[in-house]
Amino acid sequence: QRLDEEKYTPKGYLDIISLNINKRIDKYLQKIGLRKSKANLHIYIFYYKNLYIILLLYVNDLIIIRIDTTKILEVKSYKYYS
Numbered sequence: 001q002r003l004d005e006e007k008y009t010p011k012g013y014l015d016i017i018s019l020n021i022n023k024r025i026d027k028y029l030q031k032i033g034l035r036k037s038k039a040n041l042h043i044y045i046f047y048y049k050n051l052y053i054i055l056l057l058y059v060n061d062l063i064i065i066r067i068d069t070t071k072i073l074e075v076k077s078y079k080y081y082s
Contacts, residue, residue, distance in 0.1 A: 025057060028078050032071070046071060 030036070034044035034055060046053040053071050056063040066072050 022057070025078070029055065029057070029075065032074055034075075 026036075029044050033048075034046045034053070037043035037045055042056055042058050044055040044057065046055075051071075052066075054065040055075065062075070064072055064075065
């Protein structure tokens with residue numbers, strides 16, 4: 001039986017929703033050029049020439065450390081619930 005077909009308690013159901021949203025965010029971040037850290041799967045890194053962006057994704061919170069605002073605006077433009 002697949003994970004998304006099982007029955008969950010309300011808390012478990014919310015965990016599944018968060019997981020699905022996280023997977024969509026992960027796919028989008030990788031699509032726009034951020035790469036997952038091998039050391040920590042919650043950290044994404046974008047590097048090009050002298051431009052660094054480090055993003056921490058935990059559940060549904062994002063912390064972005066950046067030098068270039070263009071890439072930050074691209075990340076922020078994503079509609080998580082669409």
